[in-house]
Structures are given as structure tokens and as C-alpha cells.
Amino acid sequence: MEPALSPTRRDEDWRYSDVEALASLDQDTFENWRDIDVAAGESVCESIVIDAASGTDLRRLRVRIGKGGRCELFAVNAGGRLGRVEIVVRLATGAHFEFGGVTLGGGDTTREFVTRVAHGEPGATSNQTVRSVHWDSGTGNFLGRIDVVRDAQKTNAGQDFKALLLNKGASANAVPQLEIFADDVKCNHGATVGQLDEAARFYMAARGIPPELSQKLLIRAFLADAFLALGDEAERERLLELALDALGERA
Amino acid sequence: MLKIDNLHAEVGGTQILNGLTLEVNAGEIHAIMGPNGAGKSTLAYVLGGRPGYQVTDGSVSFMGKNLLDMDPHERAALGLFLGFQYPVEIPGVSNVQFLREALNAQRKSRGEEPLSAGDFLKLAREKAALLQMDMDMLKRNVNVGFSGGEKKRAEMVQMGILGPKMAVLDETDSGLDIDALRIVGDGINAMQRAPDKAVLLITHYQRLLEVVKPDFVHVLAKGRIVKTGGADLALTLESEGYEAVAA
Numbered sequence: 001m002e003p004a005l006s007p008t009r010r011d012e013d014w015r016y017s018d019v020e021a022l023a024s025l026d027q028d029t030f031e032n033w034r035d036i037d038v039a040a041g042e043s044v045c046e047s048i049v050i051d052a053a054s055g056t057d058l059r060r061l062r063v064r065i066g067k068g069g070r071c072e073l074f075a076v077n078a079g080g081r082l083g084r085v086e087i088v089v090r091l092a093t094g095a096h097f098e099f100g101g102v103t104l105g106g107g108d109t110t111r112e113f114v115t116r117v118a119h120g121e122p123g124a125t126s127n128q129t130v131r132s133v134h135w136d137s138g139t140g141n142f143l144g145r146i147d148v149v150r151d152a153q154k155t156n157a158g159q160d161f162k163a164l165l166l167n168k169g170a171s172a173n174a175v176p177q178l179e180i181f182a183d184d185v186k187c188n189h190g191a192t193v194g195q196l197d198e199a200a201r202f203y204m205a206a207r208g209i210p211p212e213l214s215q216k217l218l219i220r221a222f223l224a225d226a227f228l229a230l231g232d233e234a235e236r237e238r239l240l241e242l243a244l245d246a247l248g249e250r251a
Numbered sequence: 252m253l254k255i256d257n258l259h260a261e262v263g264g265t266q267i268l269n270g271l272t273l274e275v276n277a278g279e280i281h282a283i284m285g286p287n288g289a290g291k292s293t294l295a296y297v298l299g300g301r302p303g304y305q306v307t308d309g310s311v312s313f314m315g316k317n318l319l320d321m322d323p324h325e326r327a328a329l330g331l332f333l334g335f336q337y338p339v340e341i342p343g344v345s346n347v348q349f350l351r352e353a354l355n356a357q358r359k360s361r362g363e364e365p366l367s368a369g370d371f372l373k374l375a376r377e378k379a380a381l382l383q384m385d386m387d388m389l390k391r392n393v394n395v396g397f398s399g400g401e402k403k404r405a406e407m408v409q410m411g412i413l414g415p416k417m418a419v420l421d422e423t424d425s426g427l428d429i430d431a432l433r434i435v436g437d438g439i440n441a442m443q444r445a446p447d448k449a450v451l452l453i454t455h456y457q458r459l460l461e462v463v464k465p466d467f468v469h470v471l472a473k474g475r476i477v478k479t480g481g482a483d484l485a486l487t488l489e490s491e492g493y494e495a496v497a498a
């Protein structure tokens with residue numbers, strides 16, 4: 001059974017979420033998990049976009065990747081009072097999971113990614129890159145759990161989270177959780193929260209670039225990291241533009 | 252072109268410039284020399300409009316306008332170029348993108364049409380060649396992974412592309428080996444030595460002034476200009492030291 005509706009902030013997975021926003025969801029939506037099954041040796045690449053103007057958008061995905069398979073998911077999480085994407089991944093031998101996501105939001109919105117990547121067999125790799133830009137009282141969260149079982153030797157798993165807060169009052173939370181029971185693995189994670197680089201902005205201004213444009217260029221460069229692994233250039237541009245649209249006059 | 256009168260400025264509550272007066276006319280190259288802490292870099296940043304650099308008294312006019320009333324990007328569009336002692340790295344933004352955005356933002360604010368991608372690349376290639384930089388370097392991210400010398404050469408390529416009326420170059424010679432110093436110096440001569448342009452060179456050493464011959468040399472000490480002379484003053488400074496000359 002999946003957890004019942006109405007989690008509280010006492011639940012580790014909902015600690016930084018806007019649980020009140022869930023009231024607008026019915027039980028069916030809440031229990032609806034979408035399955036992505038990647039057969040052995042196959043590869044799947046998908047984009048997830050949340051850009052609804054209001055309300056709450058919860059997406060739950062269950063990904064199983066067969067032997068040597070590959071699944072790449074890229075997400076723009078920039079809509080709803082609460083925009084939440086949960087991804088549970090199971091990797092077979094030699095499989096790869098790639099995730100690149102951005103969260104953007106102002107007002108009182110919360111935008112979050114919750115991933116749980118299980119390396120259940122040897123030699124699988126996973127890489128997750130999340131970039132968050134928030135303003136007003138907006139919140140961006142990345143809760144990323146990586147489980148490596150005892151047999152999953154030669155696992156290589158990485159997680160990288162960076163958040164940019166455009167004003168005081170905005171916040172970002174990173175909760176990396178690594179549970180590793182194998183001894184020959186590489187796992188790394190990094191998380192930073194910061195502001196726009198003022199030295200870079202002055203440098204750009206000194207070359208004639210007005211503040212609005214330098215902010216846009218810097219944010220664009222910051223967000224682009226999340227989609228670097230996306231091979232399809234047109235799709236990469238589309239996702240980046242969607243993300244920048246969410247910034248409105250800020251970029 | 253640039254008229255600084257009785258300029259006082261402070262940084263973080265500490266008074267750094269104490270009544271600096273200086274006039275630079277079109278066609279002139281001025282050098283400002285002085286010991287550490289004299290206020291050389293502060294002068295450059297105040298002219299560029301860096302946040303945190305507070306002008307407490309005095310005035311600066313540039314091209315007949317009150318420079319201190321303008322935002323940094325407006326100063327650039329009016330033709331002021333600030334060469335940084337420590338050029339800033341901007342990951343994720345290529346030199347080509349950065350400079351094209353900068354040039355077109357300047358042109359827009361002057362009411363000129365933007366330069367096309369093709370015309371821009373032609374201009375960039377020409378200026379990069381002057382500084383012996385190849386285009387591959389310009390395709391890389393701004394200053395990221397550049398050596399100290401490469402950053403300074405890249406600054407000069409930027410100057411060439413933007414074509415300012417006046418260049419304020421803050422220790423552009425620091426971190427350069429002898430060959431790079433000549434390349435940068437020749438670049439300054441080729442791009443900024445013109446009847447309608449001017450240069451304010453801020454430097455510790457006389458070396459760069461052998462390549463870029465100044466019309467005037469000023470000694471800055473304790474936030475004001477204490478001595479002004481010709482190119483030979485730099486030689487005197489080099490042999491006798493600041494203390495003896497500025498005393």
C-alpha cells in the first residue's frame with residue numbers, strides 16, 4: 001500500500017512541503033503512480049513539465065530499468081501552489097538513470113523533487129542534477145535518497161543540487177540521503193544555496209549589460225546545468241525557455 | 252573627455268580618495284602610479300560605479316555628463332571601459348555570447364541597430380587576432396579556466412570589440428610575462444591611441460609604460476595626486492621609489 005492521503009510534515013518525505021495544498025487533491029490522484037518500464041538494453045527519454053497557473057500538481061513515477069537499460073528524465077517544475085514530482089527508480093545490472101530538474105517559483109509556492117533511486121544490482125549508474133531558483137516566499141526542495149544494496153558493487157551514483165535565491169524570504173532545502181551497504185561503490189552528493197554573483201553582475205554591467213539582462217543571462221547559465229545531459233538540443237532549449245518563462249520579469 | 256574634480260570616496264566607511272583632481276582630454280594617455288593602498292583601484296571602481304564605493308564629495312564628468320549619476324551599464328554605453336585587475340569568471344556564459352549581448356546592449360542604448368551574428372564574429376575575430384587569441388578561446392566561458400595572462404588579453408579583446416572612448420585600465424599589466432606584456436601594450440596602442448580616444452593606465456610598474464608611452468604620469472598617494480609629470484617621471488619613480496618622489 002502506498003501512503004494514505006494527508007501526510008504531515010512529521011513524515012520525512014513531506015518535511016518541507018506544503019501539505020495543506022494537498023487538500024485540493026482527491027484520493028485517486030494521490031494514489032496514481034505512473035509506471036515507466038525500460039526493458040533490458042532499451043532507453044527512454046522523457047520530459048515532465050508542470051506549469052499550471054494554480055492549484056496543486058502531484059506527479060508520481062515508478063521507474064524500472066532493466067539490465068543495461070537507460071532512462072533519462074528531465075523536468076521543469078514551475079507551476080501550482082505545490083508542484084511535486086516523486087520518482088522511485090529501480091536499477092538492474094549496468095543500467096543508468098539520469099535526472100535533470102529545475103524548480104522555479106515565487107509567491108507562497110513550493111516546488112519539489114523527491115527521488116528514491118535503488119541500486120539493487122551491480123554496475124548500475126545514476127546521476128541527478130537539480131537547479132532551483134526562487135523568489136518572494138517561494139520554496140524549492142530536493143529530497144534525494146540513494147539506496148545501494150550489499151550486492152550492488154561498482155555502483156556509481158551522483159547527486160548535485162544548487163539553489164539560487166533572488167531575495168530574502170525565499171528558501172531552499174536539500175536533503176540528500178545515502179544508504180550504502182556495498183563497499184566498492186562511488187557515491188557523491190553536493191548541495192549549495194546562494195545568491196546571484198554580484199561580482200559577475202558588476203563585471204557585466206561594466207561592459208554595458210543592464211541589470212535585467214545580466215540576471216537573465218546568469219540564471220539561464222545556472223539552470224542550463226540541469227539539462228546538459230539532454231542530447232536533443234531543441235528539447236533542451238524548449239525546457240530552458242519554459243523555465244525562463246516562469247521567471248516572468250525576473251528574466 | 253574625463254574631468255575629475257576634488258573627488259572624495261569611501262569604501263566600507265573608510266575614506267580612500269581625498270580630493271583627487273584629474274583631467275584627461277581626447278587623444279591623451281595618462282598613467283597613474285602609486286604605492287599599495289594609495290587608492291588606485293578605488294579610483295577605477297568609483298569611475299566604473301561599483302556598488303559599495305561611496306562618493307562623499309567632488310564631481311566627475313565624462314563626455315560632458317555627470318558620470319556619478321549614471322548606472323554602471325550606462326557609463327559603459329557612454330564609452331567608458333573599465334579593465335579589471337581581476338577579471339571575473341562567468342560559468343555557463345561564453346565570451347562570444349557575453350560580448351555580443353554587451354555590444355548590442357550598448358548600441359541599443361545609443362539608438363543604434365544591433366550587430367548581426369555574422370558581423371559580430373567578424374569584428375571579434377579581427378580584435379582577437381590583434382591580441383593573438385584564437386576564436387576557440389572566445390567560444391569558451393568568460394574567463395573560466397583562463398590563466399592570469401589570458402584573462403588580461405581577453406580584457407583587451409573585449410575593449411577592442413566594444414570600442415570605448417575612454418579606457419580605465421586597472422593593473423592590466425599585472426600577471427603578464429614579458430611577451431604577453433608587449434602583446435597587451437601593442438593592443439592598447441592599436442585600439443585606443445587615437446585622436447578621439449583616451450586611456451587612463453593604472454599601474455605599479457614602469458614596464459607597461461615602455462610599450463604604451465604615456466603623455467602624463469601622475470603619482471597617487473593617500474587618495475590624491477601628489478605629483479604630475481611626463482613619461483620620464485615613471486623612470487624616476489622606478490629608480491627612486493614612491494616615498495622619495497611623493498614626499
